[in-house]
Amino acid sequence: xxxxxxxxxxxxxxxxxxxxIIKYGFDLICEKGYYNTNTAEIAKAxxxxxxxxxxxxxxxxxILLEGLKRYSNSVFYPMIxxxxxxxxxxxxxxxxxxxxxxxxxxxxxxxxxxxxxxxSMTHSDKDVAVxxxxxxxxxxxxxxxxxxKNNFNPTDLKEKVHVIINLVDDLxxxxxxxxxxxxDYNKMTNIIIDTIINILKPEK
Amino acid sequence: xxxxxxxxxxxxxxxxxxxxIIKYGFDLICEKGYYNTNTAEIAKAxxxxxxxxxxxxxxxxxILLEGLKRYSNSVFYPMIxxxxxxxxxxxxxxxxxxxxxxxxxxxxxxxxxxxxxxxSMTHSDKDVAVxxxxxxxxxxxxxxxxxxKNNFNPTDLKEKVHVIINLVDDLxxxxxxxxxxxxDYNKMTNIIIDTIINILKPEK
Amino acid sequence: xxxxxxxxxxxxxxxxxxxxIIKYGFDLICEKGYYNTNTAEIAKAxxxxxxxxxxxxxxxxxILLEGLKRYSNSVFYPMIxxxxxxxxxxxxxxxxxxxxxxxxxxxxxxxxxxxxxxxSMTHSDKDVAVxxxxxxxxxxxxxxxxxxKNNFNPTDLKEKVHVIINLVDDLxxxxxxxxxxxxDYNKMTNIIIDTIINILKPEK
Amino acid sequence: xxxxxxxxxxxxxxxxxxxxIIKYGFDLICEKGYYNTNTAEIAKAxxxxxxxxxxxxxxxxxILLEGLKRYSNSVFYPMIxxxxxxxxxxxxxxxxxxxxxxxxxxxxxxxxxxxxxxxSMTHSDKDVAVxxxxxxxxxxxxxxxxxxKNNFNPTDLKEKVHVIINLVDDLxxxxxxxxxxxxDYNKMTNIIIDTIINILKPEK
DNA sequence: CATGAATGAGAGTTCATTCAT
DNA sequence: TATGAATGAACTCTCATTCAT
Numbered sequence: 001x002x003x004x005x006x007x008x009x010x011x012x013x014x015x016x017x018x019x020x021i022i023k024y025g026f027d028l029i030c031e032k033g034y035y036n037t038n039t040a041e042i043a044k045a046x047x048x049x050x051x052x053x054x055x056x057x058x059x060x061x062x063i064l065l066e067g068l069k070r071y072s073n074s075v076f077y078p079m080i081x082x083x084x085x086x087x088x089x090x091x092x093x094x095x096x097x098x099x100x101x102x103x104x105x106x107x108x109x110x111x112x113x114x115x116x117x118x119x120s121m122t123h124s125d126k127d128v129a130v131x132x133x134x135x136x137x138x139x140x141x142x143x144x145x146x147x148x149k150n151n152f153n154p155t156d157l158k159e160k161v162h163v164i165i166n167l168v169d170d171l172x173x174x175x176x177x178x179x180x181x182x183x184d185y186n187k188m189t190n191i192i193i194d195t196i197i198n199i200l201k202p203e204k
Numbered sequence: 205x206x207x208x209x210x211x212x213x214x215x216x217x218x219x220x221x222x223x224x225i226i227k228y229g230f231d232l233i234c235e236k237g238y239y240n241t242n243t244a245e246i247a248k249a250x251x252x253x254x255x256x257x258x259x260x261x262x263x264x265x266x267i268l269l270e271g272l273k274r275y276s277n278s279v280f281y282p283m284i285x286x287x288x289x290x291x292x293x294x295x296x297x298x299x300x301x302x303x304x305x306x307x308x309x310x311x312x313x314x315x316x317x318x319x320x321x322x323x324s325m326t327h328s329d330k331d332v333a334v335x336x337x338x339x340x341x342x343x344x345x346x347x348x349x350x351x352x353k354n355n356f357n358p359t360d361l362k363e364k365v366h367v368i369i370n371l372v373d374d375l376x377x378x379x380x381x382x383x384x385x386x387x388d389y390n391k392m393t394n395i396i397i398d399t400i401i402n403i404l405k406p407e408k
Numbered sequence: 409x410x411x412x413x414x415x416x417x418x419x420x421x422x423x424x425x426x427x428x429i430i431k432y433g434f435d436l437i438c439e440k441g442y443y444n445t446n447t448a449e450i451a452k453a454x455x456x457x458x459x460x461x462x463x464x465x466x467x468x469x470x471i472l473l474e475g476l477k478r479y480s481n482s483v484f485y486p487m488i489x490x491x492x493x494x495x496x497x498x499x500x501x502x503x504x505x506x507x508x509x510x511x512x513x514x515x516x517x518x519x520x521x522x523x524x525x526x527x528s529m530t531h532s533d534k535d536v537a538v539x540x541x542x543x544x545x546x547x548x549x550x551x552x553x554x555x556x557k558n559n560f561n562p563t564d565l566k567e568k569v570h571v572i573i574n575l576v577d578d579l580x581x582x583x584x585x586x587x588x589x590x591x592d593y594n595k596m597t598n599i600i601i602d603t604i605i606n607i608l609k610p611e612k
Numbered sequence: 613x614x615x616x617x618x619x620x621x622x623x624x625x626x627x628x629x630x631x632x633i634i635k636y637g638f639d640l641i642c643e644k645g646y647y648n649t650n651t652a653e654i655a656k657a658x659x660x661x662x663x664x665x666x667x668x669x670x671x672x673x674x675i676l677l678e679g680l681k682r683y684s685n686s687v688f689y690p691m692i693x694x695x696x697x698x699x700x701x702x703x704x705x706x707x708x709x710x711x712x713x714x715x716x717x718x719x720x721x722x723x724x725x726x727x728x729x730x731x732s733m734t735h736s737d738k739d740v741a742v743x744x745x746x747x748x749x750x751x752x753x754x755x756x757x758x759x760x761k762n763n764f765n766p767t768d769l770k771e772k773v774h775v776i777i778n779l780v781d782d783l784x785x786x787x788x789x790x791x792x793x794x795x796d797y798n799k800m801t802n803i804i805i806d807t808i809i810n811i812l813k814p815e816k
Numbered sequence: 817c818a819t820g821a822a823t824g825a826g827a828g829t830t831c832a833t834t835c836a837t
Numbered sequence: 838t839a840t841g842a843a844t845g846a847a848c849t850c851t852c853a854t855t856c857a858t
Contacts, residue, residue: 038832040831040832055839133383158388171370182362195402255821458819458821460819463818548795566795567803570800571783574779587745591771599771616830626842651828662844
């Protein structure tokens with residue numbers, strides 16, 4: 001069906017070109033939405049011709065997928081990196097959570113605009129759905145392992161972590177877009193941290 | 205410039221037609237995504253001609269908005285309806301939350317497919333953004349009032365309610381789509397109910 | 409091919425309806441252009457339903473044609489009506505021309521907006537072309553006869569009248585729309601009257 | 613909102629393509645009318661795809677405007693070009709006018725079909741109105757200057773020139789379309805030339 | 817006779833993708 | 838390899854005309 005071969009660039013300049021397309025293309029998609037961004041704009045933003053885009057990517061959709069991978073890897077892991085060097089316990093748990101929330105917010109300020117736009121594609125787009133699914137599992141498992149390593153109560157831990165991730169994710173979303181004037185986000189942050197601590201604490 | 209008037213149907217058959225366009229149109233949009241659903245399909249699904257769509261709606265976008273209103277009204281209010289007739293207290297709080305969660309899930313099975321698809325449009329679509337914003341405030345306020353009426357601790361109540369809504373919303377989402385095989389959703393539900401009760405309980 | 413019979417209305421109310429469609433429809437066409445006026449608007453302006461329009465007219469085009477007939481009859485003949493009662497000679501020629509120009513302008517203020525819009529259709533519309541052709545001949549002949557009756561020099565009179573009609577037509581057009589700020593239309597009127605008198609005067 | 617850029621073609625083949633769209637598009641519009649010519653036909657006539665039309669033109673309307681410019685420039689200036697090299701005076705005035713009339717007719721045979729079609733748009737189309745307005749002023753001024761340079765009587769000269777242009781324009785129109793069988797156009801031409809000479813001659 | 821809801825062909829325009837250079 | 842001009846299918850929306858009521 002498709003005649004044109006997709007090249008995997010080997011030369012340095014070509015690799016840079018592919019990276020630029022992913023970076024600037026994904027940024028545009030995040031800003032304006034997938035359907036409101038056309039390939040001509042992506043090519044222009046990346047400083048390449050429209051033709052070359054189709055040397056490196058099967059189609060427009062492919063750019064999105066590659067962007068998603070880059071974005072998710074670059075955001076999540078740095079967020080919990082610092083926990084490798086410390087022992088999490090009752091005493092520093094609050095500050096660890098605070099730090100993660102701050103990093104979450106920091107990392108997202110750049111391109112998070114996309115999150116929901118792309119989350120939405122979950123329903124109409126199999127590839128995107130699979131990506132998010134796997135990504136969420138990975139994050140949940142990574143954090144569960146982290147807590148186990150730090151001797152947290154293992155009962156239903158995976159479920160607890162899942163709830164916590166949702167809480168942090170929602171909180172950060174709102175802070176980033178600061179959607180509701182009626183809500184005091186300092187208070188909300190404290191409520192959430194208290195809640196997380198409560199969820200993680202050993203049963204009496 | 206644009207002279208074509210948007211009719212508000214008065215005859216019974218016409219009203220049904222408009223409703224069908226909203227219903228089937230919105231369903232299609234939810235299933236396949238807004239950009240992947242075209243007006244011809246919407247008309248066909250509703251059993252009408254493309255022309256009539258533009259008698260009742262300004263444009264395709266307008267169908268989405270009308271769908272959103274129907275969806276949000278028909279989902280949220282029935283969910284808490286039963287609370288008008290009872291007094292919520294420490295003893296029945298758990299069962300009330302359980303009931304709301306069950307209703308939430310029930311109501312959403314029909315059309316919730318849309319939620320993220322359309323949430324996503326928040327970023328590229330002013331009208332959709334405004335709609336969601338107002339809708340979320342309304343829900344938060346309604347539930348806050350409900351709890352105040354039932355003598356719950358008013359400290360930071362709005363923020364607490366907001367956190368709780370997020371928790372329930374996320375939980376239901378996952379249950380409806382049952383995204384993660386690794387997660388035990390019975391356990392997760394219990395964790396969330398415990399968490400909600402903990403959030404709402406008076407400070408010591 | 410066409411099943412629906414075009415009715416010629418006989419009842420008074422029906423005749424009035426048909427007249428209203430012609431009047432208000434043609435007015436709209438003149439104001440906004442034939443292609444920018446739709447039948448729904450015409451029906452609304454005439455205070456009738458869209459359906460009834462197609463009882464009295466074959467199609468939209470037919471309304472234009474009927475409007476043209478009314479317009480040309482109602483505009484041209486009143487303009488030279490008064491000349492039936494007087495004798496035109498060298499002494500009153502100037503004032504007769506002035507009077508005709510004034511009447512021309514008066515008559516056109518109402519609906520002349522159309523003239524060029526519809527003139528244009530000459531090229532793409534056979535019926536309109538025929539209408540204008542016949543109308544122009546009729547006017548030329550009527551005025552030629554009028555002048556002959558008043559003993560003007562018959563040499564090349566038809567051609568002279570044709571030139572004169574063009575001159576008056578152009579002048580009135582410009583005055584009605586007052587297109588050019590750079591032109592002094594009092595001066596231009598005088599130049600044209602002088603020119604007409606010169607054209608009509610007997611050769612030496 | 614609209615991101616698609618209009619390209620200005622630089623390559624020879626592209627320039628030719630753009631020119632072809634203007635030429636064949638304008639020709640079609642002239643023949644069949646603006647509203648009766650669709651972009652698919654224009655593209656086909658020009659031997660290009662519909663898409664490329666929108667690379668070089670903002671919209672269909674833009675093609676018309678470009679066509680108008682080409683047409684007006686290519687018609688008017690060549691018409692009076694020869695007058696740069698000669699001195700116009702009482703002796704050659706008649707032959708100069710004759711020559712201009714002949715050139716006018718020659719030049720228009722190609723595309724004048726459009727004139728009234730497009731003139732008509734004056735009423736419903738701001739851009740077209742402005743174009744014609746400016747074009748008429750330019751022509752009047754150019755000819756006025758030409759006559760002043762040749763020492764014609766400057767009294768009310770601009771108004772006189774305006775009347776003369778109308779006369780010639782109407783004459784040529786009729787000759788080109790040869791509308792009226794009853795009119796002898798040789799006689800009419802002579803009447804008009806006499807009239808022009810009379811208008812331009814110094815007052816006694 | 818009259819209505820105006822309904823039709824659906826066809827309009828202008830966009831854009832993912834291809835391909836001649 | 839790289840370009841960007843070119844393609845044309847597919848989109849949203851309009852409106853002359855019909856027809857059930």
